[in-house]
Amino acid sequence: MSAHAEHNSHHHAPSGFKRWLFTTNHKDIGSLYLIFSLIMFLIGGAMAMVIRAELFQPGLQFVDPHFFNQMTTVHGLIMVFGAVMPAFVGLANWMVPMMIGAPDMALPRMNNWSFWILPFAFSILIASLFMEGGGPDFGWTFYAPLSTTYSNDNTALFVFAVHIMGISSIMGAINVVVTIVNMRAPGMTWMKLPLFVWTWLITAFLLIAVMPVLAGAVTMVLTDKYFGTDFFNAAGGGDPVMFQHIFWFFGHPEVYIMILPAFGIISTIIPTFARKPLFGYASMVYATASIALLSFIVWAHHMFTTGMPLAGELFFMYSTMLISVPTGVKVFNWVATMWRGSMTFEIPMMFSIAFIVLFTLGGFSGLMLAITPVDFQYHDTYFVVAHFHYVLVTGAVFSIMAGVYYWLPKWTGNMYHIGLAKAHFWLSLISVNILFFPMHFVGLAGMPRRIPDYALQFADFNAIISIGGFAFGLSQLLFVVVVIKCARKGDKVDDKVWEGAKGLEWEVASPAPYHTFEQPPVVK
Amino acid sequence: MRLVQLTLWLILMLPQSVFANSQYNLPVGVTDISENVYNLHMIIFLICCVIGVIVFGVMFWSIYHHRKSKGATAAQFHESTKIEILWTAIPFVILIVMAIPATKTLIAMEDTTKADLTIKITGSQWKWHYQYLEHDIEFYSVLSTPREQINNSEDKSDTYLLDVDKPLVLPKDKKVRFLMTSDDVIHSWWVPEFAVKKDANPGFINEAWTRVNEVGVYRGQCAELCGKDHGFMPVVVEVKEVADFDAWLVESKQQKVAAAAEEAASANIAMSKEELMTLGEQVYMTHCAACHQPNGAGLPGVFPALKNSPIALGDINAHIDIVVNGKPATAMQGYAKMLNLKELASVVTYERNAWENNTGDLVQPSDIQQANGEAK
Numbered sequence: 018m019s020a021h022a023e024h025n026s027h028h029h030a031p032s033g034f035k036r037w038l039f040t041t042n043h044k045d046i047g048s049l050y051l052i053f054s055l056i057m058f059l060i061g062g063a064m065a066m067v068i069r070a071e072l073f074q075p076g077l078q079f080v081d082p083h084f085f086n087q088m089t090t091v092h093g094l095i096m097v098f099g100a101v102m103p104a105f106v107g108l109a110n111w112m113v114p115m116m117i118g119a120p121d122m123a124l125p126r127m128n129n130w131s132f133w134i135l136p137f138a139f140s141i142l143i144a145s146l147f148m149e150g151g152g153p154d155f156g157w158t159f160y161a162p163l164s165t166t167y168s169n170d171n172t173a174l175f176v177f178a179v180h181i182m183g184i185s186s187i188m189g190a191i192n193v194v195v196t197i198v199n200m201r202a203p204g205m206t207w208m209k210l211p212l213f214v215w216t217w218l219i220t221a222f223l224l225i226a227v228m229p230v231l232a233g234a235v236t237m238v239l240t241d242k243y244f245g246t247d248f249f250n251a252a253g254g255g256d257p258v259m260f261q262h263i264f265w266f267f268g269h270p271e272v273y274i275m276i277l278p279a280f281g282i283i284s285t286i287i288p289t290f291a292r293k294p295l296f297g298y299a300s301m302v303y304a305t306a307s308i309a310l311l312s313f314i315v316w317a318h319h320m321f322t323t324g325m326p327l328a329g330e331l332f333f334m335y336s337t338m339l340i341s342v343p344t345g346v347k348v349f350n351w352v353a354t355m356w357r358g359s360m361t362f363e364i365p366m367m368f369s370i371a372f373i374v375l376f377t378l379g380g381f382s383g384l385m386l387a388i389t390p391v392d393f394q395y396h397d398t399y400f401v402v403a404h405f406h407y408v409l410v411t412g413a414v415f416s417i418m419a420g421v422y423y424w425l426p427k428w429t430g431n432m433y434h435i436g437l438a439k440a441h442f443w444l445s446l447i448s449v450n451i452l453f454f455p456m457h458f459v460g461l462a463g464m465p466r467r468i469p470d471y472a473l474q475f476a477d478f479n480a481i482i483s484i485g486g487f488a489f490g491l492s493q494l495l496f497v498v499v500v501i502k503c504a505r506k507g508d509k510v511d512d513k514v515w516e517g518a519k520g521l522e523w524e525v526a527s528p529a530p531y532h533t534f535e536q537p538p539v540v541k
Numbered sequence: 542m543r544l545v546q547l548t549l550w551l552i553l554m555l556p557q558s559v560f561a562n563s564q565y566n567l568p569v570g571v572t573d574i575s576e577n578v579y580n581l582h583m584i585i586f587l588i589c590c591v592i593g594v595i596v597f598g599v600m601f602w603s604i605y606h607h608r609k610s611k612g613a614t615a616a617q618f619h620e621s622t623k624i625e626i627l628w629t630a631i632p633f634v635i636l637i638v639m640a641i642p643a644t645k646t647l648i649a650m651e652d653t654t655k656a657d658l659t660i661k662i663t664g665s666q667w668k669w670h671y672q673y674l675e676h677d678i679e680f681y682s683v684l685s686t687p688r689e690q691i692n693n694s695e696d697k698s699d700t701y702l703l704d705v706d707k708p709l710v711l712p713k714d715k716k717v718r719f720l721m722t723s724d725d726v727i728h729s730w731w732v733p734e735f736a737v738k739k740d741a742n743p744g745f746i747n748e749a750w751t752r753v754n755e756v757g758v759y760r761g762q763c764a765e766l767c768g769k770d771h772g773f774m775p776v777v778v779e780v781k782e783v784a785d786f787d788a789w790l791v792e793s794k795q796q797k798v799a800a801a802a803e804e805a806a807s808a809n810i811a812m813s814k815e816e817l818m819t820l821g822e823q824v825y826m827t828h829c830a831a832c833h834q835p836n837g838a839g840l841p842g843v844f845p846a847l848k849n850s851p852i853a854l855g856d857i858n859a860h861i862d863i864v865v866n867g868k869p870a871t872a873m874q875g876y877a878k879m880l881n882l883k884e885l886a887s888v889v890t891y892e893r894n895a896w897e898n899n900t901g902d903l904v905q906p907s908d909i910q911q912a913n914g915e916a917k
Contacts, residue, residue, distance in 0.1 A: 075701060076693040083769045083840055150842020156766045162743060163726040163768060166870055167666075169843050251744020257727060258742055292609070294619040322729060322764075323740045324721075324747035327651045331644060338636045342629060349628045352600045359615040360608045370604070374597060381589035388639065390574075390646040391582045393738045394567055397729060397764040458565035463733045465764045468772030470691060472702050472760075474564055 041125035050107025057099030064092040069486035085469035086154035093157030118202025131188035138181035161249030190224035204540035216281030265316035279416030290366035291358030292517035304343035337387035368419035379407030400460025430528030431507030444492035451485030575736035656718030664728030664741035708777035712786035729765035821891025882906035
């Protein structure tokens with residue numbers, strides 16, 4: 018199989034820049050997505066550094082509040098839509114066809130397009146920062162009427178950028194669904210699908226369901242601001258709280274869009290290094306599906322303080338608490354997979370274990386936030402900031418890094434520098450906790466989020482948080498070094514890079530040839 | 542094991558020893574509700590801790606013992622219906638245990654009936670307006686931390702960013718109902734010690750309530766991003782004994798009568814340029830500089846400049862009109878309610894003469910009154 022594939026790698030595609038611009042190859046597009054998301058991660062991270070520099074000490078030092086608000090807004094937008102989501106799409110592009118024994122994605126030209134519109138979306142967004150009036154400054158949640166009547170004239174650019182990101186996501190999601198439904202190798206039945214494929218299939222359905230809702234929300238913001246409609250303007254009969262309902266109906270499933278593929282990656286890595294099959298495969302699939310379904314009926318837990326009726330508050334409290342059951346099942350399954358395994362601790366495993374512990378921490382604070390009466394105290398404080406950074410950074414981002422360290426040797430054919438990768442792991446692990454853990458404390462002590470300056474009792478913790486932030490930011494440069502070094506050269510690896518690895522991706526050569534599975538493998 | 546103990550000790554003790562001045566948990570607060578909320582918070586926190594210790598304990602035990610380097614061979618089991626049902630059911634039971642007290646507290650928090658006093662709270666960019674509906678008293682409450690402290694040219698006070706010119710005054714042991722709304726964007730009124738946080742939505746009215754058990758001064762902040770100076774919009778509440786509160790009501794009413802008399806009288810006085818410019822600068826820095834900037838240059842593309850602006854250099858009446866009545870559907874609010882005639886006249890004069898605008902125009906309180914009368 019592998020010899021045959023290698024022979025085909027002398028393809029007749031254009032070379033140089035044109036190869037990348039016109040490529041319809043899932044591996045090329047996967048690489049493009051991953052490189053793009055890494056660049057966005059660094060740009061969004063640089064904005065976080067601006068935020069942390071300003072918050073290092075009380076008082077206004079470096080930026081004015083107007084620019085500070087642009088930084089928090091664009092940092093959020095870039096990290097969500099530019100770093101985390103494209104990284105998962107990149108991993109899906111690379112791995113889904115190889116995991117199900119398909120030669121490529123089902124819709125390769127659309128695949129090309131869904132990637133290549135992304136750089137335009139983010140160029141527009143970032144360019145708006147340099148225009149008169151500045152970029153979006155109303156938070157990544159762009160609550161009306163701050164984003165409509167009271168926003169600056171560049172809001173149209175923000176709307177346009179989000180539209181393009183949404184189109185890209187929907188196309189990517191359709192591609193994933195069509196590929197998984199139609200292109201599985203013979204014998205690859207539903208309940209034999211690798212979990213990464215399952216979680217991505219469910220994620221893709223979530224994307225198709227909610228990205229149009231986001232498009233609707235930004236369109237209403239656009240017409241409210243520029244064309245005199247009053248969807249969210251109370252003076253014209255609209256309702257600003259309706260904006261939040263629409264936004265969070267998108268926003269909550271969006272949260273799971275960013276974590277379900279992470280579950281898939283962790284469920285792939287843990288069995289490999291425990292040398293033991295995943296515990297409770299079926300319950301993992303059902304838990305993922307129930308989390309996805311529940312995600313549609315919990316959105317208003319972001320809005321407890323908006324003045325909902327008691328019945329609404331109770332409903333959204335109970336439904337939100339319920340999510341911890343399937344999420345708990347997943348964590349228990351991972352632990353049970355490790356139990357009585359024969360574990361080794363390579364870099365992907367270290368990131369995965371860190372993921373389990375720290376994501377669960379974020380899950381605990383999520384459960385606390387679900388309790389409505391207490392949420393009144395937590396809402397819009399740094400406690401919330403701590404919560405979602407634990408699930409998104411030590412959750413989603415750590416899982417992406419685990420995935421990259423797991424599959425990078427397969428992609429490049431080279432092993433990365435283990436020492437540097439270890440340093441990257443430990444520095445990230447320690448600094449990320451210095452960065453985000455004290456945020457719980459300042460949040461509970463009463464520090465609101467999205468403020469450029471703060472009262473003196475928050476000063477000590479903020480200084481520590483900033484130091485952690487700088488350390489975490491700098492540590493990621495190590496990751497860049499590891500990846501670039503590995504792409505250039507390194508110790509050659511076997512087809513099956515990890516001793517305990519299972520799955521079709523390990524049956525092709527390393528580095529994975531340009532075309533794989535032109536003849537479908539037969540899955541027993 | 543020593544290392545684990547040491548680390549645990551560090552994690553637990555570090556906050557107390559190093560951050561003696563920093564708070565790191567929710568306040569217990571000064572109302573029955575805030576105490577319930579605090580207890581709920583601690584119960585759920587402890588439940589999470591117990592679950593965490595058990596789950597991570599098992600995991601790390603496994604990581605320590607079931608490693609290849611210790612010669613562990615992998616078992617091949619991969620499911621157990623019994624145990625899977627068990628660990629779905631147990632969390633469910635724990636959730637119900639959490640939900641019961643949470644529901645009770647929530648029902649109590651939402652019961653705004655039988656209030657002794659009703660106060661309407663209106664947020665606007667970046668100040669709070671309090672209106673005692675039964676007592677015909679109303680006033681604005683604005684950040685009073687000096688700009689020099691924010692710009693680091695002066696030492697910061699202990700209540701840095703948490704000081705206002707006029708705090709909200711409440712009686713102790715009385716049920717106070719709040720009605721919340723906004724004049725522009727969404728704000729959120731929050732006092733941690735009361736466990737009250739409620740959004741102020743434009744065009745809608747939200748309700749909340751509190752009954753404070755202890756006299757004192759309590760500080761909070763706006764909790765919903767509301768534009769550039771969201772971080773500079775504190776809430777300060779002074780809780781007094783009922784008798785003191787009643788005395789404060791009487792005093793406030795007297796002040797209101799006196800202010801009205803002064804207002805009427807001020808229409809007849811002529812202020813000197815010096816007086817106008819001094820008071821004008823003071824008013825400008827408090828109310829206008831946040832957007833139009835202390836140097837009058839504005840923020841291009843966001844807030845218009847006043848220096849060399851057609852309004853500050855053009856028709857006086859148009860200038861007065863925009864200051865007094867605001868400009869609809871923009872961040873420019875009307876200041877008729879917030880400032881008196883003298884202050885309005887001064888700030889318009891200041892804007893027409895500061896930063897090389899040098900029109901030489903003097904606006905007197907009577908001009909404002911006249912312009913106001915014409916508008917009506």
